[in-house]
Amino acid sequence: MNFLSDPVTFIGNWLTGLVAGLGMPKETAAAWVTGVAVGILPLLAMLWVLVLIWYERKVIGRLQDRPGPNRVGPFGLIQPVADMLKIFIKEHILPTGVDRLPYNLAPILAVGGVLGMWVVVPFSATVHGVDINVGALYIIAVGAIGTLGIIFAGYSSNNKYALLAAFRVVAQLISYEIPMVLALLVPVLLARSMGMNSIVQAQPVWFIVVAPLAALLFFISSIAEVGRSPFDLAEAESEIVAGFNTEYSGLKFGMFYVGEFLHAFTNSLIFTALFLGGWQGPGAEQFPILGFIYFFLKTVVVHFLGIAIRGSMPRFRIDQVMQLNWKLFTPIALAAFSVAAVVEKLAAGLGDAMRIGIHVLVNLVILVIAVLIGSRVFKARGVRLDALAERNRAAVKFAMEKSHDS
Amino acid sequence: MILDQVIFLVTAVVVLAAAVLVVSVPKMIHAALWLILALAGVAVLFVLLQAGFFAVVQVIVYIGAIAVLVIFAVMLTRKAMVDDGPQLNRYSVMAGAVSLMMFAALSGMLLSWDGANALPANPAVHPDTIVNLGESLTNPQGFLLPFEVASILLLAALVGAIFIGREQRAGREEE
Numbered sequence: 001m002n003f004l005s006d007p008v009t010f011i012g013n014w015l016t017g018l019v020a021g022l023g024m025p026k027e028t029a030a031a032w033v034t035g036v037a038v039g040i041l042p043l044l045a046m047l048w049v050l051v052l053i054w055y056e057r058k059v060i061g062r063l064q065d066r067p068g069p070n071r072v073g074p075f076g077l078i079q080p081v082a083d084m085l086k087i088f089i090k091e092h093i094l095p096t097g098v099d100r101l102p103y104n105l106a107p108i109l110a111v112g113g114v115l116g117m118w119v120v121v122p123f124s125a126t127v128h129g130v131d132i133n134v135g136a137l138y139i140i141a142v143g144a145i146g147t148l149g150i151i152f153a154g155y156s157s158n159n160k161y162a163l164l165a166a167f168r169v170v171a172q173l174i175s176y177e178i179p180m181v182l183a184l185l186v187p188v189l190l191a192r193s194m195g196m197n198s199i200v201q202a203q204p205v206w207f208i209v210v211a212p213l214a215a216l217l218f219f220i221s222s223i224a225e226v227g228r229s230p231f232d233l234a235e236a237e238s239e240i241v242a243g244f245n246t247e248y249s250g251l252k253f254g255m256f257y258v259g260e261f262l263h264a265f266t267n268s269l270i271f272t273a274l275f276l277g278g279w280q281g282p283g284a285e286q287f288p289i290l291g292f293i294y295f296f297l298k299t300v301v302v303h304f305l306g307i308a309i310r311g312s313m314p315r316f317r318i319d320q321v322m323q324l325n326w327k328l329f330t331p332i333a334l335a336a337f338s339v340a341a342v343v344e345k346l347a348a349g350l351g352d353a354m355r356i357g358i359h360v361l362v363n364l365v366i367l368v369i370a371v372l373i374g375s376r377v378f379k380a381r382g383v384r385l386d387a388l389a390e391r392n393r394a395a396v397k398f399a400m401e402k403s404h405d406s
Numbered sequence: 407m408i409l410d411q412v413i414f415l416v417t418a419v420v421v422l423a424a425a426v427l428v429v430s431v432p433k434m435i436h437a438a439l440w441l442i443l444a445l446a447g448v449a450v451l452f453v454l455l456q457a458g459f460f461a462v463v464q465v466i467v468y469i470g471a472i473a474v475l476v477i478f479a480v481m482l483t484r485k486a487m488v489d490d491g492p493q494l495n496r497y498s499v500m501a502g503a504v505s506l507m508m509f510a511a512l513s514g515m516l517l518s519w520d521g522a523n524a525l526p527a528n529p530a531v532h533p534d535t536i537v538n539l540g541e542s543l544t545n546p547q548g549f550l551l552p553f554e555v556a557s558i559l560l561l562a563a564l565v566g567a568i569f570i571g572r573e574q575r576a577g578r579e580e581e
Contacts, residue, residue, distance in 0.1 A: 102439060133536065137462045144470030148442065151476050155435060174474065350444065 002404075005287040008127045012037065041129065042115045045262060050080040052261045056307050063311035090250035098247065099156035106153035107248065113146030114263045121269050122197040124279045124291035135196035136188050139270060140181055143225065146263070147173045150244050153256070157247035165243040168318055168406030169227060169234045175325045176231075180221035182333035186214035186340050187274045208275040210356050213336045213363040215275040218327055222267040223306060224321070226260060228311040231321060268296075269305040276302070277370030327377055332370045339366060414454055421447035432493060438476045445469055459536050 012033055019029040027126040054069060054077060061068025069076030094103075118141075120135040122128040132138060147170055154166020188194050190210055191202035224231040235243040245256045272278060276298045279291030316324070339362050347355040424444035428437050445468040452461035516522050542548035 099433075099435070102435070132458055134459050134462045137459070137466065141462045141465035141470070143468060148469065148472065154437075155476065170474070175468075177470075 006124075006126055007289060008124075009288070017268060035086040038129075040331050041118055045115055045118055046111075046258065048265070049258050049261050050084065051153055052265050053080045053083070056261065056264075059304065059307045060311040064309065084254075087251055087254040092252060093249045095158060095247045097158035099158070102152035102156035104252070106149045106156065107252045107259070109145055109149030109152065110259040111255050111262070113142055113144075113149060114266055116142035116145065117266050117270065120196045121266075122200050122273060122278055124288040125285055125293060126288045127292065128197055131197045132333045133193070133195045135185055136194045136199065136274075137204060140177065140184070143177070146259070150260075153248065157244075159247050161241040162244050162246045164233060165241075165246075172227070172233060172321055172325075173225060173316075176224040176329075177223045179217050179325065179329040179333040180225060182330070182337045183218035183221065184274065186211045189337070189341055189344060192244050196273055196278075200273055200280060201261070203277040203280055205352070205356060205398050206275060206277040206280075210359045211275075211336070211340060211363060212360065213332065213367055214340070215271075217333050218275065219271060219302075221329065222271060223309065224325075226263045226267060228260070228264060228306070228314050229310045232310075232315055233318050233321060258306065264306055265299070265303055266360075268299045268306060271302050328370065328374050332366065335366050335370075336363065394406040410454060414451070417447050417450045417454070420444075421451070430493075435476060438472055441475075442469055442472050445472070457535065459539065 015033045016029050017038070019032055020026050024032075057079075058076070059069040069079035071076040072082050094100075117139050119129040120132060122131070131247075150173070151166050151170050154162045154164075154169075157163075187199055190207055191199040193199060193202070199378045227234040245253055248256065272295060278298075279288075279295040281290065283295035284291030284294055308312075330337055340359065343355075343358050343362055347358050424440045424447065427440040428444060431437050431440065436550050445464065449461045449464040449469075452464055453456075543553050544550060
């Protein structure tokens with residue numbers, strides 16, 4: 001085992017050897033080292049958020065033709081540290097009438113739900129938290145805990161706007177969980193396993209090629225799950241003040257903030273693992289460090305796409321969000337999943353190239369049908385709105401003429 | 407093995423305490439909160455039994471759905487924020503007696519079963535319980551028929567819900 005090719009495993013083995021050398025049984029030593037790793041991974045993830053915040057602010061700034069943070073440190077790199085220190089020393093304001101236990105629990109759940117996902121992310125061929133055989137399902141399960149955090153925050157802060165925001169966000173989250181889970185099932189089906197590492201290993205051909213529709217649905221749904229623009233109804237400041245975290249201040253608000261940024265990045269990690277071949281790439285098996293680099297680069301691309309969408313799209317209305325999900329995404333996801341299952345079974349005997357070709361073809365057909373039906377459904381509504389606008393214009397014109405007459 | 411037992415005992419105590427609190431706290435929202443803790447404890451028990459799939463499904467289906475339950479609790483309770491009415495009504499004694507009898511009967515039945523006092527066989531080391539589950543759900547010799555019947559039942563419930571929802575809306579428009 002070489003330090004350069006696989007540093008994490010090397011350090012792990014070295015530490016285990018060191019502790020075992022002090023006279024501890026081998027298994028106990030390994031357990032202690034695992035415990036230390038369990039402590040380090042979330043810590044690194046939380047610190048990584050500092051970089052994420054800087055990066056995101058910078059990218060959004062450039063997208064909007066302004067420099068972004070550029071005062072503290074070179075390229076504004078120290079800005080998040082300054083923000084963090086500021087948020088650490090801010091006062092915790094406890095509004096009257098809050099329900100203390102859920103109020104204080106909510107930020108923890110919001111971050112904990114995201115950090116929990118890091119448990120099953122396969123960072124390289126050798127480095128992963130645990131490779132449980134239900135990894136893909138586990139991600140969904142942990143995501144549900146984040147939803148709980150939001151509803152707790154909204155309910156417990158004794159604020160009607162926060163409660164309304166929480167209701168609407170939870171409605172959005174549990175709705176978008178459906179296409180997300182269905183899209184997630186397609187890679188599971190193709191890899192014939194729910195373990196994240198086996199899903200990655202099953203991708204000599206990336207699943208985004210085999211199942212482009214599922215990848216698209218998963219990507220959009222995961223943006224909706226984070227609650228970022230164009231799905232950022234959680235913080236529609238013109239309607240509900242600042243959303244479910246209106247009554248939070250100081251570090252507790254900071255936790256929600258950290259949770260959101262980390263969630264966006266974590267979803268990119270998971271998208272990469274599920275659809276972009278994770279750590280797969282030339283030489284990744286022999287030199288796991290290469291796999292880590294591949295994984296990281298792919299994730300950054302996906303993450304950048306998410307930020308670019310956030311920086312350039314206006315917000316949907318809540319009814320549009322729901323319509324998009326229930327009338328378009330859920331049926332497409334259902335169709336894509338069931339058709340993928342049928343194709344996988346029927347084309348099992350054919351060669352790999354043939355099988356993948358059929359998958360792509362079928363995906364295209366579903367996409368065309370969905371666009372045809374979808375455009376008709378949504379256009380019909382548009383026409384009705386146009387008619388309404390026409391009527392309004394006529395009424396205004398009538399009123400104006402009347403006022404002219406008098 | 408000792409560690410397993412310690413974890414089991416702690417979890418069991420937490421689950422039982424949380425379950426008692428679910429029915430004893432005055433606020434409905436707090437009841438939902440404690441219910442989450444109890445269900446999470448059950449998920450931990452599933453993990454201890456090496457049934458990872460069930461643990462994850464427990465979290466998805468039960469804990470994930472609690473958020474919705476909380477919403478309904480808020481919407482259906484008057485004064486959900488300050489709910490401190492009487493918790494018991496005049497049937498409490500009778501209900502308590504019936505539950506005690508039920509508990510006694512169930513415990514008696516369980517204790518009379520041979521497996522109740524036997525030590526559990528070492529849980530299967532073979533981890534692919536999902537494959538077994540999936541195959542038994544799609545196997546005509548297995549649980550295919552009950553599975554499909556359950557699907558139809560759920561579909562019927564769904565259609566029924568939509569029907570009821572639609573009728574109300576039509577009624578409102580007529581007013």
